[in-house]
Amino acid sequence: xxRRRLAAGLLAICGALVAPLLLAQSSAVxxxxxxxxxxxxGNPAELWEVRGEDIWKQKRGPKQVSLxxxxxxxxxxxxxxxxxxxxxxxxxxxxVMDLESRILWCMTRLQGISDADARKQLFGNxxxxxxxxxxxxxxxxxxxxxxxxxxxxxxxxEAEMYRLGEKMFYFRGGTHDxxxxxxxxxxxxxxxxxxxxxxxxxDGAQKAYTxxxxxxxxxxxxxxxxxxxxxxxxxxxxxxxxYGSDASIALTMFLARNANGAAFDAPAIKx
Amino acid sequence: MTKRSPVLAxxxxxxxxxxxxxxxxxxxxxKAAAMLKSSFKANGQAGLDRxxxxxxxxxxxxxxxxxxxxxxxxxxxxxxxxxxxxxxDAKYLGDWKNGEKIGQEGRGKQFSDDPAGPVxxxxxxxxxxxxxxxxxGTIGPSLYQFGKLRGYGPDIQRYAYAKxxxxxAFAACSNMPRFGHNGILSEQQIKDVTALLMDPASxxxx
Numbered sequence: 001x002x003r004r005r006l007a008a009g010l011l012a013i014c015g016a017l018v019a020p021l022l023l024a025q026s027s028a029v030x031x032x033x034x035x036x037x038x039x040x041x042g043n044p045a046e047l048w049e050v051r052g053e054d055i056w057k058q059k060r061g062p063k064q065v066s067l068x069x070x071x072x073x074x075x076x077x078x079x080x081x082x083x084x085x086x087x088x089x090x091x092x093x094x095x096v097m098d099l100e101s102r103i104l105w106c107m108t109r110l111q112g113i114s115d116a117d118a119r120k121q122l123f124g125n126x127x128x129x130x131x132x133x134x135x136x137x138x139x140x141x142x143x144x145x146x147x148x149x150x151x152x153x154x155x156x157x158e159a160e161m162y163r164l165g166e167k168m169f170y171f172r173g174g175t176h177d178x179x180x181x182x183x184x185x186x187x188x189x190x191x192x193x194x195x196x197x198x199x200x201x202x203d204g205a206q207k208a209y210t211x212x213x214x215x216x217x218x219x220x221x222x223x224x225x226x227x228x229x230x231x232x233x234x235x236x237x238x239x240x241x242x243y244g245s246d247a248s249i250a251l252t253m254f255l256a257r258n259a260n261g262a263a264f265d266a267p268a269i270k271x
Numbered sequence: 272m273t274k275r276s277p278v279l280a281x282x283x284x285x286x287x288x289x290x291x292x293x294x295x296x297x298x299x300x301x302k303a304a305a306m307l308k309s310s311f312k313a314n315g316q317a318g319l320d321r322x323x324x325x326x327x328x329x330x331x332x333x334x335x336x337x338x339x340x341x342x343x344x345x346x347x348x349x350x351x352x353x354x355x356x357x358x359x360d361a362k363y364l365g366d367w368k369n370g371e372k373i374g375q376e377g378r379g380k381q382f383s384d385d386p387a388g389p390v391x392x393x394x395x396x397x398x399x400x401x402x403x404x405x406x407x408g409t410i411g412p413s414l415y416q417f418g419k420l421r422g423y424g425p426d427i428q429r430y431a432y433a434k435x436x437x438x439x440a441f442a443a444c445s446n447m448p449r450f451g452h453n454g455i456l457s458e459q460q461i462k463d464v465t466a467l468l469m470d471p472a473s474x475x476x477x
Contacts, residue, residue, distance in 0.1 A: 160302075163299050164299060164302060164303050164306055166335075167299055167300055167303035167332075168303055168306075168307070170332050170333075170334075170335040170336065171303065171307065171324075171332050172324070172328045172331055172332045173321060173322050173323070173324050173328055173332075174317075174321040174322075174380075175321065175380045175448070175453050175454070175455055176380070176448035176453070176455065177327070177328055177331070177448055177449060177453070178448070179332065181335070181336055182410075182446050183410065185336045186410075188409075189408070189409050189410050190408050190409050190410075191396045191397065191408040191410065192395065192396055192406045192407065192408050193405075193406050193408075194408075196410075200336055233311075234381050234382060234383055235381060237317065237321065237380045237381055238311060238317065238321055238322070239311040239312060239313050239314055239317040239318060239319055239321055239322065239382065240311060240312050240313075240314035240317070240382055241310065241311055242310050242311060242312055245309065245310030245311070246306045246309065246310050247306050247307055247309075247310030247311070248310060250303075250306065
């Protein structure tokens with residue numbers, strides 16, 4: 001989907017913008033700021049949170065158990081505050097995991113669901129096919145709202161993932177030589193009219209990381225951090241990022257750790 | 272397209288290192304490269320070979336967010352200057368109207384794009400060009416009045432063509448894609464975009 005079409009749609013939603021030739025750049029940006037402020041009034045992500053909590057507590061899979069005993073790092077059954085400390089090293093899996101790879105792990109280990117079945121609908125299609133995963137992510141993350149980010153790199157596995165994530169962030173490749181840093185390495189930049197966070201600064205990483213997942217108005221879905229990375233790499237002209245892969249977890253570790261200290265504030269709402 | 276200031280780069284480096292242990296250099300880079308290969312899958316036109324870096328990508332990635340030192344910049348620029356294939360007919364200007372379409376087109380080369388569909392340059396994603404288009408980005412400098420400010424002569428035409436073909440020939444580790452060198456745009460498309468910048472009739476130069 002082209003950013004231009006998104007931007008054009010956004011302008012249409014803003015309403016008052018009729019004659020582009022007469023319109024000053026600053027007023028277009030002002031109108032978008034007003035639109036964003038208006039969005040904060042009500043967030044459909046709440047529907048995902050409610051549905052996600054229901055799915056989380058349902059007995060499912062061949063073993064007919066719920067995910068209530070899934071250990072998200074603070075002990076089995078503890079959901080509140082767990083997301084603000086992820087990714088982290090899990091000794092039972094001998095792997096650093098983010099929330100989404102951990103949910104997949106719990107679905108296969110606790111509920112006996114096959115990995116292929118667990119991955120059947122990782123992203124909703126914006127219409128009739130909703131994703132259970134996106135709903136569960138909305139629920140679990142909402143239980144960390146207001147909690148300060150506190151991601152550890154004390155364990156050597158965690159420290160290595162952080163270093164690899166940092167390398168990934170600066171890795172340029174593909175047909176366009178793009179890396180994360182191409183769009184997120186300088187402050188005050190934008191693509192078309194979309195402001196870009198500078199993820200190499202503490203402030204930029206905090207503001208960006210603490211506002212994902214988000215309900216995307218343009219897509220009619222709650223999108224998770226795995227989706228955010230997947231779609232960034234698509235636009236970077238890279239091959240497809242594998243959901244829950246080490247590279248995705250490493251990048252998440254790099255960004256989540258850099259957001260430490262900021263209060264988590266999602267699911268958010270974005271255009 | 273712009274070179275980053277050393278001061279900013281230093282601040283950023285300090286900010287990054289401040290929240291982490293220092294990366295252990297090449298070992299981490301090698302592990303990161305291996306991890307990349309196992310973390311992506313080919314999808315449509317985007318194969319895993321897109322993760323194979325050439326010398327320019329490798330050097331620029333290793334610099335992270337720092338501007339290249341002078342000697343490195345000179346080496347990268349020389350390397351890329353040698354890749355530029357100029358039109359055999361020495362005509363650099365195509366049709367600016369087509370150039371405008373190419374500049375607006377954001378599709379092309381993504382795994383979600385039809386491989387037989389259009390491939391654009393998406394210039395407006397990062398640059399201001401024609402003043403009528405308000406939805407423009409700021410990662411690159413404004414190109415409004417590009418030709419009017421620089422003159423319309425053949426040397427500037429040739430430079431503009433080359434810059435689109437391979438910007439790293441003039442600014443090592445540029446954020447701008449190497450549209451010709453990496454086969455994103457055809458020779459004719461580059462001529463059309465060059466015309467958008469350099470044709471006195473182009474809205475950019477009004």
